[in-house]
Amino acid sequence: MKSYDIVIIGGGPAGLAAAIAAKKEGVDSILILERDKELGGILNQCIHNGFGLHTFKEELTGPEYAARFIDQAAELGIEYKLRTMVTNISPDKVVTALNREEGLFSIQAKAVVLSMGCRERSRGALNIPGYRPAGIFSAGTAQRLVNMEGYMPGREVVILGSGDIGLIMARRMTLEGAKVKVVAELMPYSGGLKRNIVQCLDDYGIPLKLSHTVVEIRGKERVEGVTLAQVDGKGKPIPGTEEDYDCDTLLLSVGLIPENELSGDMGVEMNPVTSGPKVDERMQTNIEGVFACGNVLHVHDLVDFVSEEAAAAGRNAARYVKGGENQSTGQVIALNPVNGVRYTVPCTIDPAKMDDEQVVRFRVGSVFKNCFIGVYFDDERVQHRKRQVMAPGEMEEVKLEKAKLLERPGLKTITIQVEEA
Amino acid sequence: MYDVIIIGAGVSGSSSARELSRYKARVCVLEKAEDVCCGTSKANSAIVHAGYDAANGSLMAKLNVQGNEMMEELSRELDFSFNRCGSLVVCIDKDSLPDLKALYERGVKNGVKDMQLILDRDEIFKLEPNLSDEVVGVLYAPTAGIVCPFGMNIAMAENANANGVEFKFDTEVTGLRPIEGGWEIETNNGTYQTRCVVNAAGVYSDKFHNMVSEKKIHITPRRGDYCLLDKKAGKHVKHTIFALPSKYGKGVLVSPTVHGNLLVGPTAIDIEDKEATATTRAGLDELIEKAGLNVKNLPMRQVITSFAGLRAHEDGHEFIIGEVPGAPGFVDCAAIESPGLTSAPAIGKMVAGIVRDLLDLEENPDFNGTRKGILDPDTLSTEEYNELIKKNPAYGNIICRCEMVTEGEILDAIHRPLGAKSLDSVKRRTRAGMGRCQSGFCSPRVMEILARELNMGMLDITKSGGSSKLAVGTNKDRI
Secondary structure, eight states: OOOEEEEEEESSSHHHHHHHHHHTTTTTOOEEESSSSSGGGGGGGGOOOEETTTSSSOOEEEHHHHHHHHHHHHHHHOEEEEEEEEEEOOTTTTEEEEEEEHHHHHHHEEEEEEEEOOOEOOOOHHHBBOOOOOEEEEHHOOOOOOOIOEOOOEEEEEOOOHHHHHHHHHHHHHTTTTTTEEEESSSSSSSSOHHIIIIIIGGGGOOEEETTTEEEEEOOOOEEEEEEBBBBTSBOOOTTTTTTEESSSSOOOOOOOHHHHHHHHHHOOOOOTTTTOOOOOOOOOTTTTTTOOOOGTTTSSHHHHHHHHHHHHHHHHHHHHHTOOOOOSSSOEEEEEEEEETBBBSSOOOOTOOOOOEEEEBBBOOOOEEEEEEEETTTEEEEEEEEEEOOOOOOOEEEEEEHHHOTTTTHHHHEEEEEEO | OOOEEEOOOOOOHHHHHHHHHTTTTOOEOOOOSSSSSOOOGGGOEEEOOOOOOOTTTOOOHHHHHHHHHHHHHHHHHTTEEEEEOOOOEEEEEGGGGHHHHHHHHHHHHTOEEHHHHHHHOHHHHHHOBOOOOOOOOOETTOOEEEHHHHHHHHHHHHHHHHHTOOOOOSSEEEEEEETEEEEEEEEEEEEEEEEEEEOOOOGGGGHHHHOOOOOOOOOOEEEEEEEEEEEGGGGSSEEEEEEETTTTTTEEEEEEOTTTTTEEEOEEEEOSOOOOBBEEEEEEEHHHHHHTTTTSSGGGGGGEEEEEEEEEEETTTTEEEEEEETTEEEEEOOOOOOOOHHHHHHHHHEEEEEHHHTTTBBBBBOOOOOOOOOGGGSSOOOOOHHHHHHHHHHGGGGTTTTTEEEEEHHHHHSSSSTOOSSHHEEEEHTTOOTTTTTTTTTHHHHHHHHHHHHTTOOOOSSSSSOOBBBEEEEEETTT
């Protein structure tokens, strides 16, 4: 069996950044396994701009952003295999994969980085009643058809869900000559970035109907129309509010699900809130030497943060392989997301092992205006930061300093919450 | 002139076609859809019933028990998935226990073997831990099972085709007229003449029967809504769990599928529109409410798709199989509702026997009753699999990541007899697109393969034939 120090599952933005960081940390034996025909992952179909504002201080398209990392990986001589599907990872880190040239093969890894990304929630998962005609696409599938293959999935479009891909596709379909009639969102707020609502809907006069959902799909062979209805506070359609829209296409942008079948099968412990692995300060899962980053860990809004988080995972994987990690003092601080904070990444912090500064990322559960983010070391509030607006579509963060944590050897819990003014 | 024309390539028509291919005869199947298995046969509970439900002495009871007994050997001959997982009828109400006992007795009279009436709760939970805590008794039928409904239907049709039966798709019968020595059949695709007609038209079988008979029949499409759950939920129950009809209503079944998913359904809603396979909010809500009555902790959040099928329910609730009086050579295979799938092997035999006697057919000495299904690489050892990939690298290329379907399997599905021409026909043959992402990942890839292999444009690829086109133009073509 071949062996590598670090095997990285997935060659999208997370996998690439992890590989580059691990290489720079001094590990040479790295292999990226990528199922598609090229590196770059989902960025390859994200041809709009706006990527890289944080990392490169310029606005790149998805493929351009990916290219920066692909070029760097090439310069560093990082090995990768394309069109290669990983079928299994054993708890002792034997990675089994499949491709046309080598068939089914296994690789022994010293460390594994999970960076498989996420998939789109489908119509079926929403239980939308009606027929099952052609013309119902998840927004990402439509994006691939349009941006990579050049085909129009439809002419008259209704979009359900205001996730970022849905918003981006509203603009894309409009630019390609389709009529986007409306974007309906079940929640009373959008699931996407504010800037995307402005630049993709408002600028093109596309209405966004909050607290609305699709209650019927018409057309047996191809979509002929959908019915929207307003929903009550529990998400139940309100009778009498139905509105019919004639359309040939329904795009769904109703959530992303981290793709963790491989992780689950190998015994990685999951956070039910994110559907991603529980990780510590090094992005390490409950299995030693198995790290996670990117959308497989939690769904991100900006790729810049994916790259940053993945680099940390890569660095830590390298340190793990080289055996140069700091010794733990046995202190493990639990992060406790409450009162509007849905989860945190990481879930725990060992102050001895953390970097000098730890970014803790999280999302809030609804829209908060003029509120504060409060951070507590056990019962003592140590941070109190004003936020004008926080929304579930935008990731939030707090930073923790290693020095401050080391000052408190008895610290057990760091609570992060939303606080009213 | 054909000897036999069968209307409908569902499971009854395809089983009849295969059984008829044992004889020397020119047989043709006319199907209005683009593929076999497009009506009731594709959207049902996929259950091989033990046979205690149907009334004593009915044709339903007889063919159910016969079909059940034939299933194992047939699944080997034709290489489709079948699993004799057993079924439990669950009683959660003491007052209904006599009904459970009556079911047992009916089963015994119908010839169902090895049934057990179990009233000991410990024993019941040992058999099936996730049953409702309210359970007071179960009827255990170890001979019940689950089958791949597409797999069985497609296998029968392929084998019939291999033995000389013609299939004409996208061909809808519009008229029937007796002629000298047989029938003339009018379709949207030309006129056909045949000595004998088999009416296996599912929910439309009343329409064709009524064209030739004074004694009218009436089929009510009885819609059943279903939810299919992720494979993560597939082991929630080991047996097919039926609800004993009680004061709580008729209940719905919860069953593992041969592919490892969990199926919940069906509702029973009588409608008149024979095409109305749309699920409704009310139907799906009813399912979610009833599913929990007999099975606890059902993870309904793991639904990956929902669908509806139409049962061909005739007012008399009995299979109608036989030559129609006053219409010589016109053989009904009508009103095939549950347990129609289970009975299909026996129905085919019975229909073929009737036609053989009518036309005095001789045996076909060249008949070959075995058929090899699409190779599933998962069934191979690593060495065998690697040998296969060396010979055909397409088996090393995963197209559907959820169900781990390779390009090799899809190519096989497209190029075998009665091959796949659309996304859904690939799906029914290979499971590509049937997993948890519901084809979000693989559909553009399968479209490309179909276009390449069938030499079609991407704009001509459909989801399921007809006007179900997936891409409608190219970027900016209307600007």
